Amino acid sequence: MPKTYCHKVIDRHLSGRADDGPYCDVAIDALLGHDATIGLLIDAFRTRDLKIWDSGKVLFANDHFSSPASIDRAEISNRFIDFARQEGVEHLMIDRGICHQVLVEHALCQPGSLILGADSHTIMAGGLGACATGMGSTDICYALATGRTWLRRPESIKVVFKGRLPTRCSGRDIALMLMSVFGEDGASYRCLEFHDETDNGLCQDDRFSVANMAVETGAKFGVFVPDAITRDYCRARDGADPAPFLRPDADAPYVQAVDVDLSRLSPLVAAPWSPANVAPLTDHHAIPVTRAFIGSCAGGRLRDLEDAANELRGEKIHANVRFTVIPASMAVYREALKSGIVESLLDSGAVFNAPSCGPCGGIDKGVLGRSDVCVSTSNRNFRGRMGHWESRTYLASARTVARAARLGVLDGAPAQVAGKETVNL
Amino acid sequence: MNKTHIEGAVWKFGDDVNTDVIHPPQFFSLDDEVVKSGLFNGLDSTLQPRLRPGDIFVAGRNFGVGSSRETSIRSLILNRVGAIVAISFARIFFRNAVNNGLRCFELIAADDFGRIDAGAPAVVDLDACALRQAGKTPVRLHPPNAFVNRIWEAGGLLETLA
Numbered sequence: 239m240p241k242t243y244c245h246k247v248i249d250r251h252l253s254g255r256a257d258d259g260p261y262c263d264v265a266i267d268a269l270l271g272h273d274a275t276i277g278l279l280i281d282a283f284r285t286r287d288l289k290i291w292d293s294g295k296v297l298f299a300n301d302h303f304s305s306p307a308s309i310d311r312a313e314i315s316n317r318f319i320d321f322a323r324q325e326g327v328e329h330l331m332i333d334r335g336i337c338h339q340v341l342v343e344h345a346l347c348q349p350g351s352l353i354l355g356a357d358s359h360t361i362m363a364g365g366l367g368a369c370a371t372g373m374g375s376t377d378i379c380y381a382l383a384t385g386r387t388w389l390r391r392p393e394s395i396k397v398v399f400k401g402r403l404p405t406r407c408s409g410r411d412i413a414l415m416l417m418s419v420f421g422e423d424g425a426s427y428r429c430l431e432f433h434d435e436t437d438n439g440l441c442q443d444d445r446f447s448v449a450n451m452a453v454e455t456g457a458k459f460g461v462f463v464p465d466a467i468t469r470d471y472c473r474a475r476d477g478a479d480p481a482p483f484l485r486p487d488a489d490a491p492y493v494q495a496v497d498v499d500l501s502r503l504s505p506l507v508a509a510p511w512s513p514a515n516v517a518p519l520t521d522h523h524a525i526p527v528t529r530a531f532i533g534s535c536a537g538g539r540l541r542d543l544e545d546a547a548n549e550l551r552g553e554k555i556h557a558n559v560r561f562t563v564i565p566a567s568m569a570v571y572r573e574a575l576k577s578g579i580v581e582s583l584l585d586s587g588a589v590f591n592a593p594s595c596g597p598c599g600g601i602d603k604g605v606l607g608r609s610d611v612c613v614s615t616s617n618r619n620f621r622g623r624m625g626h627w628e629s630r631t632y633l634a635s636a637r638t639v640a641r642a643a644r645l646g647v648l649d650g651a652p653a654q655v656a657g658k659e660t661v662n663l
Numbered sequence: 664m665n666k667t668h669i670e671g672a673v674w675k676f677g678d679d680v681n682t683d684v685i686h687p688p689q690f691f692s693l694d695d696e697v698v699k700s701g702l703f704n705g706l707d708s709t710l711q712p713r714l715r716p717g718d719i720f721v722a723g724r725n726f727g728v729g730s731s732r733e734t735s736i737r738s739l740i741l742n743r744v745g746a747i748v749a750i751s752f753a754r755i756f757f758r759n760a761v762n763n764g765l766r767c768f769e770l771i772a773a774d775d776f777g778r779i780d781a782g783a784p785a786v787v788d789l790d791a792c793a794l795r796q797a798g799k800t801p802v803r804l805h806p807p808n809a810f811v812n813r814i815w816e817a818g819g820l821l822e823t824l825a
Contacts, residue, residue: 374733374759622705
């Protein structure tokens, strides 16, 4: 029987227990956790006297409260680290960056693997061909103790990328375009199976951006069928080739098939208060901006920092804008330092901060006040998420964020601004 | 809540009610009192104080879209919300609810959403899988499948661990 990619991955992980109708019991290859959500399960884990099923398959990162900004958070953070050490978690990454970025930089994240995480953006590992999905603390507690979880086999939607991504666009614009196609529940419970058939191939950073926001369509998995680009990334990271790749069967059944010609893409923006409220940048005119944020697991990689630096070229940002840059991991931060990107952005007026989630979830390092209007590379602009209930967040690519930081407004109309020619969109 | 009925007043919500609206991030805490107080705080800070045990939430499509943070479920449980009835649920939210014994039901007919009165008392009949309000024909709900039922009977996912 022909199978989609994720069905092949799931079938490889069946635990051998009886199927419960549409639900199957699967063994996982890795489990990802962070300081906020693991904290919620420690008591349940301890009172039931549970033990980690395989500590070599567990990766924990303290990305929400790194470093803690309040006493309460310091307590949560310490409790998390103590728990990880006492239970023998083998891959405890302290102050190394956002858990999803740290995971894809680690050999635990392999194409064809089944990964669970205590955070909805675990799906991002799909950029490397892993079937990865986020769950809540109770599910994670169960999986931590057993190495298994229950899953409904998802149907798949085939998304084929063709053509050539314009130089002014990035994976982020692809992600926003997918939001406009599917909305907030168009892929609910499904697997988005991405096929990169573009002329030049999408770079790995762009694939992570696309996979990251797949969860905002309601998808369970957002996975790129692995190929040469996947192989190159694994080789460079692991010093060894990945195991032979799974491929979907040519006649696999999909509930929907979408062909996307990337040549026609232009910079996109999601306006308050939904990631699906997407329109071209050119539809936006003279919206005053007070905050610019580049970071988060959705848009804090080298590609994003580089796009921002190339857009600004050391020019100063607008006086009304405060510009925060948070590299998604220490590894990204170091690369950006070595290549001069950090210095260039500092020259423009950016404030750098420790690799962590920061303002994305309204945590710290640039939370928004009542009158703030933020342009951000993070993945959600739900009302009240990044700060005050009245604050407004526009989601966009790093290039678009940098452009708005320079102009002081979110504006897509090519026009003369203060005597300077704007960059052609 | 007794085993066959859930009784309370109906609170109605629209489509795509996300987890940041259900429980704003600033109420994330390991302290139950903080978690309890945060329910729908940004949308309407008078809502949580007015809730009564057993109250029933009725929502449109994709209820609970967004984060996997279980604090939204914990807040609903701490506030003793009796059940959530919706046209559809976002998948992580539904899992979290099932795993913690919070009863969530999907409407069989999406059009029935409009027939349910906000503010009025209602009964969710677990045996008949229906929501009843005085003077109206019962609204049919999808029965939970055997798998979900098993978790609910046990009292939650962790209770099924041997």
